[in-house]
Amino acid sequence: MFHSARAILFYDGFREKSHYCVARYLEENYVKKGLLEAKWVDLLDHYRDLRHTSQYSVESFATKEEAENALETAKKFLERMKKLLDEKERK
16 A cells, blocks of 8 residues: 555655655645545555555454455555546546
């Protein structure tokens, strides 16, 4: 999800390595302008938080169902970012 969101920034001529900043960029430049639904940024933030917890906490465990849901969400997120890029290219 992070890398597909970063593709939008790259397309716009920006480069960023922070998950948080990528989400804020999308929020400011796309959600606030009505070009992207807020739920996508919310999902990016949600999975950023989960990733952080799983990497830096010894108490975090994902279930198979959670992993499958994350994969399905990532697929949908990728498709939405592709659609956003297609929309930008048509302008």
